[in-house]
């Protein structure tokens with residue numbers, strides 16, 4: 001098949017991990033007879049420097065016209081002055097809103113070789129396989145903001161329609177898994193959470209084959225560490241989802257491992273690792289590229305509907321984790337290109353075995 005993939009490397013380690021993921025996609029295209037065209041566009045801090053804004057109109061237009069978007073990370077100390085008139089992160093939020101990708105899928109599982117990296121005891125990690133469905137285009141991230149000399153506000157706003165569509169996504173996804181949804185809110189305090197709970201409960205009646213439970217976000221933060229294996233699909237609002245998924249990265253062993261897919265009703269999906277620009281290791285070739293490579297696998301599956309190719313990339317990552325040299329965050333000494341190289345070698349070996 002032919003596909004146009006918009007590539008948004010962004011800042012810090014973004015370009016390093018995205019280069020690795022593009023190499024993997026190019027390998028997949030070559031081996032499976034596809035034509036993928038990659039076109040790079042500016043976003044984030046680098047776009048502020050070169051275009052004066054974090055999401056240039058040309059970048060958004062190119063993303064809307066593409067078949068899928070692969071993004072690295074945005075932000076960094078250079079653009080983090082609290083008084084800065086414009087911030088890299090605004091570019092990412094505007095892209096998510098502009099593409100209408102309201103459902104952010106963040107799968108978390110634990111590779112046996114990495115279980116020792118987690119601060120949790122090994123026995124807690126057996127069978128961990130959680131799919132977070134984070135609402136991505138509403139809530140406090142997008143509500144009105146005000147600021148005066150001594151007061152600041154961020155409005156948290158949700159409509160029934162916004163909650164319904166992400167709830168349906170979560171229930172549909174649960175049908176392809178263990179048919180269990182945990183909805184996370186703060187309904188004992190927040191009005192938006194009461195609307196959330198009411199709406200999720202109503203939508204659940206259309207999915208009688210899926211079991212629903214509600215959990216308050218504070219206790220969920222604790223339960224994720226005490227019984228992580230008991231969760232299947234976890235659906236939650238934008239801000240809670242941001243926080244809980246970084247927490248969940250500690251189960252997997254490193255933030256650098258986790259991918260995401262952001263989907264809406266529109267044609268174009270956005271794929272990005274959940275980690276940031278990691279200024280502390282940027283430019284040193286030390287970043288773990290697996291979150292970006294696994295995001296490319298999600299792109300193959302959800303946007304290009306190339307299930308076999310997506311599974312091939314995921315299997316190659318498994319092999320690299322099982323037997324390859326690992327990056328520092330995974331307890332090894334390898335660099336970004338060594339680990340990416342092990343994934344590519346494993347992909348090549350699969351093809352030789354199949355032949």
Ligand SMILES: NC(=O)c1ccc[n+]([C@@H]2O[C@H](COP(=O)([O-])OP(=O)(O)OC[C@H]3O[C@@H](n4cnc5c(N)ncnc54)[C@H](O)[C@@H]3O)[C@@H](O)[C@H]2O)c1
Nearest residue numbers: 073074075076255256274275276277278280281287288329
């Ligand atoms: N999607 C995004 O673009 C995104 C996501 C999160 C944070 N950010 C931005 O990134 C900047 C830095 O934020 P932060 O330091 O809080 O979070 P971060 O995710 O960049 O880094 C947190 C820690 O995890 C490590 N880490 C992250 N990714 C890694 C990888 N692939 N390999 C190895 N180690 C990795 C970092 O070295 C750091 O110690 C901020 O400007 C923030 O806004 C962007």
Ligand SMILES: CC(C)[C@H](C(=O)O)[C@@H](O)C(=O)O
Nearest residue numbers: 074075089092093242274276
């Ligand atoms: C950079 C930031 C805006 C972003 C978010 O909070 O959504 C990041 O933390 C993420 O998890 O993708």
Ligand SMILES: [Mg+2]
Nearest residue numbers: 242243246274
């Ligand atoms: Mg985050």
